[in-house]
Amino acid sequence: MNEFVSTLVKGLGNGSIYALLALGFVIIYKSMRVISFAQPAFMMVGATLVSYLVLEMNFFVAVLVALALTALLGIGVERVALRPMIGKPVFVVAIITLGIDIAIRTVTNVYIGLEIRQMGDPWGLEQVEIFGVPVDQRHLATLITTMVVVTALFAFFRYSRMGLAMRAASYDQEVALAQGVSVGWVFALSWAIAGVLAALAGVFLSVGVGLEQTLWLTALKALPVIILGGLDSLGGAVVAGLSIGVFEALVGTYGADVAPFLGGDFFLVVPYLLMLLVLLVRPYGLFGAREVERI
Amino acid sequence: MSLLARLGRPELYTSYKQDMALLNTPAKRIWTGVIVLVALVLPFTLTDDLLIVLATGFIAAIGAIGLNIVTGYAGQVSLGHAFFLAIGAYTAAVLSGDPDSTRLIGFGITSLPVWLLASGLAAGLAGLIVAPLVARLRGLYLAIVTLGLVFIGEHIWKHWKALTGGVGVGRPAAVPELFGINLAVDGPSYTRAQKLYLLAFVLLVIFGVLARNLVRSRTGRALAAVRDRDIAAEVIGVDVTRYKMVAFAVSSFYAGIAGSLLYVMIGFIEPSSFNLGLSVQYIAMILIGGVATISGSIMGALFITLLPRLTRELPAVLPFISGSATTGGLTVFTVETVLYGLLIIVFLIFEPRGLYGIWVRIRNYWKSWPFSH
């Protein structure tokens, strides 16, 4: 039982990281109808900034500053590289974001160097006892922060003017423009938010052991999450992220007992299998909106 | 009509057969003949390592043609090409593998036509099985699901050690034996590189012509209809699911053929080669070469295959790029990566129709020269 609960918490912790990354993808998709492959880069940038800033200031302050800087980077990328691409086919823009991702990551790798950089966080690999079950502190911290951030995000979209403007722009850009919404600002803001979410995910991913260059591969796990949840559903991204995290952790812990022939790292494939199974039944993901086509 | 009367009027067709021919203008015939001639002469003038690179390019072109059929002509974006390449490579390797080995599965059938067709059919079958599952999906959902295939495939290749040898170990690739001659070793009159180059060229011509005929036929038109407006296509009577299956099957067949031969060039298959990067490489080939064109696929494949070679030669020309990997700043290797990405992006921004689009522009310019504006 203890093992089950700690696995569950670990799954929720990892799942929160996937959810944060997926939310960034979805927000950009909703505003620009473009899938941005630059999230891994923002993740690495955020974590690297924290690893450098933490040498000068408190961990939490460093995280806030890094988030702000990554948001600026997101806006910068959007202005410089994406704004001229409006109107081009979606696939072309996706490849361009891939190129931006590679470029930013190459630069970031120079700053990470060949070693493992530390985040200076207060959690490390420590555990805490919840109702007698030992759980990793960092997983709890990730989960709680993600819940707070997601709630804030939902509140922003529901209650603030800018949030309303973004929702309007995601439904129909022309009509929103006609109503006085600055669609340019919507784009910039969506990239900024996506950058912040990715940076946060990067920080939480690196707090355990440290930051190294190969960490960007984890961001690829967000792809089945967004498909499972539905490309244009924020709630779907969160639900899918958490479920995939939990499934992964459960299969990782219990898979060997149940089906050892599938290999010890079968849990790596679980997100994709889950995605395939769900898509067989619901071709637009769990909560995605069905595309309406006119001939 | 006399030759003089036809000069300068390439679009003048005097018979239906002439109009529908694959090389319907004299210019096309002449240029194709020249290219074929040059390609056949190259093995006797270039060094071995360049020949191997070109041969790899030709085989990659076969794979790119396959991807273009499903992504360019039928509009189904598939990131799963690496999976089908792997199936082809391993089918061929297993069929021609050493039957006495205790570690790896092998059947000892080294005859090239047998394992080539078998790898194509195996991959085609896999494509046929996958197709109904993905026929319901569109756009990005389809792309990521096909990506999922690659990851699932990676998992299988990593763990099925009897088939692949396992990560970090790998297994030897297929042995190409044609009419009793082993094409992968140096022979008395031709080196390995020359033999493999000629094999690759002949196969490219065969499969290229086959693909060209496929897309000019009724099937090709149906695929284009599916790509452009599948609901409208369904309305006029094109069975969308069936043609999607055809597209996937044919594309996987080509991928299987390409996969089996690609690794014959290096002689060794390592299971972690069949990853997202390989799929993206083929997508880059068709995007740069030109979607929905056969000659574009070939041009794109050659471009992407030769690009690393070209960027490796750059430092000799640009001395400010350092060759040492620990000094900060611009090293050869960073330049290679950055250039690769940069060229892809530049192509996509400035010439979305790819190399084929550039070729069309050049052709149109000269068609009406000196009156072009």
Next chain:
Amino acid sequence: MNARRTVVALATAFVVAAAMSACRSDAPETQEGSEGVKFDVGVTAEPCPEAVDQNKGCIYLGIISDLTAGPFKALAVPITESQKLFWKRVNTAGGIGGYEVDVTKYIKDNKYDPQTHSQVYQEIKPNVLALAQTLGSPQTAAILPDLKSSNVVAAPASWTSAWAFEDNILESGTNYCFEAMNSVDYAVETFKPKSVAAVHYPGDYGDDGAAGAKVAAEANSLTFTDIPTTPGQENQGSAITKLVQAKPDLVILTTAPAEAAAIVGGAAQAGFKGKFIGTSPTWNPALLKSPAAPALQALYLQSGPWAPYGTDTPGHTAMREAVGDAFKAGPSDGWTAGWVWSYPMKAALQKAADNKDLTRAGLVAAVKSLDTVDYEGMLPPEAGKFAGEPAERVFRQSLISKPDPAAPTGVTVEKDLFVGPTAEKYDFTKACYQ
């Protein structure tokens, strides 16, 4: 009419082209250089590009390493730099037999991909005598048939047991298999474990170590648990769970540094008290600053094929002098590895030069006749035995180090080079992981 003319034209062209096949010159010719030393490929009478002495000729060695992309990039970069410094030192001391050795002109990156590796090898092959470094087992396996048929000697940047069976491969130091066996024997001597587990990556690296651990466990009548894992520090949860369930007294760890920290730290958190012994690529000094540091210091030991960077031997001292401040940019034992791997190549070149035969075939013959290599104290001379059968010539000694924050690479020697009873008796007929 048209068709016939076309066919005739094509046929003529083809015949002409076939006749032109003499245009390509393929086989290298043997030449004779100064002092009557024969050479064919990769050796020139002209001086090296950055020659110390302009009167000496040049021997070109190739390096194909993973400098940008793969999992061992962190080690490959210092290995390559260390090799460059080694040969610079050799050149400053007078070179070999009237020639200086250049390893800088033909450095290529293989991006940890066998296809790229094969292509760049073909590119540099006409210009180099031998390969001073080839990184990656599948990558080297891809070019091995060509290495053998073209008489090219290569020094691999790995310690897998398969190399002992190849005559063209100049490996140094014991392989992961024997290292693991010696580690288990050391543990049996010091704290008498009753059970052993091997947590390892798949492939020639991890599987090799695990196979050695299994053999030693059986020889010492200990229970053995095999726990394969995969790269990625966040993917170690499954391995940690299995470890905590199996509760072995000793764990042989064959992974990369971040994963090792995750496993040791995570297991310690879960109350695991067993000891870990990791192979050399499993360690990175930066781990002593990570949250797993207390666990590592308490539970972790390091095995290795030779002593770490900070040790006091003539070879180590010379290396530290040559590397100097560059070490701080990337402190790791990659510098040590690159340096040590170059000694057999130097000995082989010296022997070939003494035999007045610096052709490729001559170098291979020199390699096959090597009984000892002067490692300047970093390894005993008999570690450089390349003559004779694999089972007799393979070097079976390894050493044990413990974490030490004061040392330059974070570890100091605990037990110097030794061979345990299992490794000594082991019947070495094929690579351990096969």
